[in-house]
Amino acid sequence: MKRTDETETILEISGLKKYFPLREGFFSRSSRFVRAVDGISFSLARKETMALVGESGCGKSTTAKLVLRLIEPTAGTIRFLGRNVLELGGKELLALRREMQIIFQDTFASLNPRKRVREILSQPFRNYRMDTGNLEEKVAEILELVGLSPPAIFLDRHPHELSGGQRQRVGIARALALHPTLIVADEAVSALDVSVKAQILDLMKRLQRQFDLSFLFITHDLAVVRSLADQVAVMYLGLIVERGPVRRVFSNPLHPYTQALLSATPVPNPRLARQKKRMLLKGDVPSPVDPPKGCRFHTRCPFVMSRCREEEPELKEKGDGLVVACFLHE
Amino acid sequence: MENILLDVRGLKTYFHISLGVVRAVDGVNLCVSKGEAVGLVGESGCGKTMTAHSIMKLVPSPPGFIEEGEIWFRNTDLLRLGEQEMRKFRGREVSMVFQDPMTYLNPVMKVGKQIAEVLVSPTRDRTVIKLLESVGIPDPLKVADQYPHELSGGMRQRVLIAIAMANDPPLLIADEPTTALDVTIQAQILDLIKTIKTEKGTSLLLITHDLGIVAEMCDRVYVMYAGKIVESGDVFSIFEEPLHPYAQGLLRSSLSIAEFRENLETIEGTVPNLLDPPSGCRFHPRCPMAMSVCKEKEPSLIQEKPGHEVSCWLYEKDGRDRNHS
Numbered sequence: 001m002k003r004t005d006e007t008e009t010i011l012e013i014s015g016l017k018k019y020f021p022l023r024e025g026f027f028s029r030s031s032r033f034v035r036a037v038d039g040i041s042f043s044l045a046r047k048e049t050m051a052l053v054g055e056s057g058c059g060k061s062t063t064a065k066l067v068l069r070l071i072e073p074t075a076g077t078i079r080f081l082g083r084n085v086l087e088l089g090g091k092e093l094l095a096l097r098r099e100m101q102i103i104f105q106d107t108f109a110s111l112n113p114r115k116r117v118r119e120i121l122s123q124p125f126r127n128y129r130m131d132t133g134n135l136e137e138k139v140a141e142i143l144e145l146v147g148l149s150p151p152a153i154f155l156d157r158h159p160h161e162l163s164g165g166q167r168q169r170v171g172i173a174r175a176l177a178l179h180p181t182l183i184v185a186d187e188a189v190s191a192l193d194v195s196v197k198a199q200i201l202d203l204m205k206r207l208q209r210q211f212d213l214s215f216l217f218i219t220h221d222l223a224v225v226r227s228l229a230d231q232v233a234v235m236y237l238g239l240i241v242e243r244g245p246v247r248r249v250f251s252n253p254l255h256p257y258t259q260a261l262l263s264a265t266p267v268p269n270p271r272l273a274r275q276k277k278r279m280l281l282k283g284d285v286p287s288p289v290d291p292p293k294g295c296r297f298h299t300r301c302p303f304v305m306s307r308c309r310e311e312e313p314e315l316k317e318k319g320d321g322l323v324v325a326c327f328l329h330e
Numbered sequence: 331m332e333n334i335l336l337d338v339r340g341l342k343t344y345f346h347i348s349l350g351v352v353r354a355v356d357g358v359n360l361c362v363s364k365g366e367a368v369g370l371v372g373e374s375g376c377g378k379t380m381t382a383h384s385i386m387k388l389v390p391s392p393p394g395f396i397e398e399g400e401i402w403f404r405n406t407d408l409l410r411l412g413e414q415e416m417r418k419f420r421g422r423e424v425s426m427v428f429q430d431p432m433t434y435l436n437p438v439m440k441v442g443k444q445i446a447e448v449l450v451s452p453t454r455d456r457t458v459i460k461l462l463e464s465v466g467i468p469d470p471l472k473v474a475d476q477y478p479h480e481l482s483g484g485m486r487q488r489v490l491i492a493i494a495m496a497n498d499p500p501l502l503i504a505d506e507p508t509t510a511l512d513v514t515i516q517a518q519i520l521d522l523i524k525t526i527k528t529e530k531g532t533s534l535l536l537i538t539h540d541l542g543i544v545a546e547m548c549d550r551v552y553v554m555y556a557g558k559i560v561e562s563g564d565v566f567s568i569f570e571e572p573l574h575p576y577a578q579g580l581l582r583s584s585l586s587i588a589e590f591r592e593n594l595e596t597i598e599g600t601v602p603n604l605l606d607p608p609s610g611c612r613f614h615p616r617c618p619m620a621m622s623v624c625k626e627k628e629p630s631l632i633q634e635k636p637g638h639e640v641s642c643w644l645y646e647k648d649g650r651d652r653n654h655s
Contacts, residue, residue: 055512055513055514055515056512163600163601164374165600166600193373193374193539193601194373194539194541194580194583194584195373195579195580195583195596195597196373196600197583197585198583198584198585198594198595198596198597199583199594199596199597199598201585201594202593202594202596205594220512220513221585222513222587223542223584223585223586223587224585225587226585226586226587226588226589226590226591227585227589227590227591227592227594247590250587260514261513261514262587263517264513264514264516264517265513265542265587266520266540266542266543266545266546267542267545267546267586267587267588268541268542268544268545268569268581268584268586269545269569269586269588270545270546270565270566270569270570271566272545272588273542273545273546274546278517278521280517280518280521281514281517281518283468284482284484284485284515285512
């Protein structure tokens with residue numbers, strides 16, 4: 001899992017920004033913006049899983065949409081398989097999109113309720129004019145791959161006739177149909193029960209090995225990150241505050257926000273839970289419309305210094321591929 | 331036995347719908363002692379929320395009916411109380427906080443007024459502002475004058491807790507109180523509930539799907555599956571020596587930040603439909619240890635070790651004999 005020079009980088013994000021204008025009146029031009037993503041950079045290698053973590057409104061889902069170019073960034077570059085995604089259009093973009101797929105959290109919203117599983121899973125092949133030959137056989141094959149077996153009993157069902165776990169398997173099957181390079185999973189297991197969540201994560205890990213997939217995994221659930229991802233990037237108010245190998249970040253988090261997130265996550269072990277010293281953050285996350293000056297975390301940081309209120313810390317290399325943006329570690 | 335505050339016996343809550351009868355809660359026994367924190371865990375649809383709603387007598391009726399059982403709170407069987415008496419009971423003796431505070435707060439009434447409404451006997455020490463302060467709201471005067479939609483999720487949950495604790499009830503039922511919140515806010519709310527518990531000696535019945543929260547908050551745990559309690563015991567025995575194959579599977583499949591798992595263990599299959607639950611033990615279709623008896627007969631809850639009960643044929647002498655014969 002270690003990153004070496006031989007590993008091929010498939011995705012490279014640099015200085016990515018997305019500002020959403022605030023509508024403040026019917027006629028007035030908006031002058032204020034929600035700074036959802038405010039200049040982030042990271043890269044992802046083949047067969048690797050990168051987790052983007054953070055709480056509501058930190059910009060992680062916006063990043064997912066930007067990577068797939070479902071929305072246009074305000075600034076920055078996205079290179080995927082050596083090509084600048086933002087410069088492509090028409091057929092070239094379509095061809096590149098075949099290599100990047102997405103799985104969503106809410107399967108009721110992402111699977112058409114009026115279509116049968118057969119139609120939902122035939123669509124990717126139709127989109128790319130690959131519906132020649134025996135389409136039904138191809139669909140049955142991917143259903144088997146995601147553990148919906150025997151396929152015959154699922155082909156004619158509508159999404160509402162499946163359980164939550166089965167619907168997410170259909171979502172994964174659709175993403176997998178064209179054998180992409182990258183799958184973006186946006187809170188793909190967050191709505192699932194414990195036992196079903198483990199089934200789906202197990203399936204994703206297995207498919208990753210089988211098809212050399214890369215995952216960009218968007219989640220708020222740090223326990224999932226520990227067992228699934230190789231790299232983790234912690235986001236706060238549109239910025240990455242710490243990024244590095246999961247093992248390193250989880251065993252020795254450097255940024256106070258990463259420390260707080262890890263210390264706030266309950267562990268299913270009563271002895272550990274009772275020993276744990278909890279680091280409680282004060283207050284709520286500030287608004288991304290008017291983020292705090294200096295370090296954006298300074299309003300809630302237990303180690304705040306005067307410098308943090310004035311200057312913004314930059315990401316600094318700490319060895320072993322770990323970077324952190326905090327004046328405590330300069 | 332004097333210490334027992336809440337004692338639920340043989341509770342059955344069924345829903346009568348056009349497709350048939352949904353046995354949401356099907357013979358639940360559960361008790362909470364004074365000052366104790368009890369967890370009720372299980373996955374979606376296992377009946378944990380309906381158990382709580384039954385205790386508060388908030389089951390939507392029709393279609394839901396409490397068919398059988400007794401709910402003893404001290405010396406009163408709540409199921410014998412009329413709605414008038416029950417109203418006096420809620421809030422004073424037992425309070426409940428819910429997952430989604432927006433649904434339970436009145437959207438068109440200011441927060442302060444909503445709290446004032448539930449205060450039975452306001453005194454100088456027990457005012458709306460004092461209450462808001464006690465749940466860690468930084469600017470109580472301002473918040474009292476705001477509407478729920480002006481508050482963040484964490485603040486709303488604090489307001490709901492303030493309302494629940496307004497009259498110092500001896501028992502607080504919390505139904506997934508932090509599920510909708512971000513993890514740092516969740517930590518704040520759990521900390522608040524712990525503080526209330528230690529300061530006032532309030533008993534807690536915590537309903538959750540999150541084993542991490544149970545491990546952290548509870549003294550004793552009930553594990554529920556398909557409308558039934560399958561195992562109960564103190565938090566250490568449940569987490570360290572789970573007996574029921576479902577509890578074992580649940581623990582093995584739950585992930586932790588403290589531990590990397592290369593291969594995730596799972597429980598095969600899905601939760602059964604409670605319109606037509608499996609015969610015998612309801613877990614048998616998914617159980618890796620299922621025996622022939624499991625299909626035929628329902629296991630009873632037996633005490634395997636002091637204070638540790640399980641409902642599984644593996645632990646019944648009768649069951650073991652049958653398996654060998």
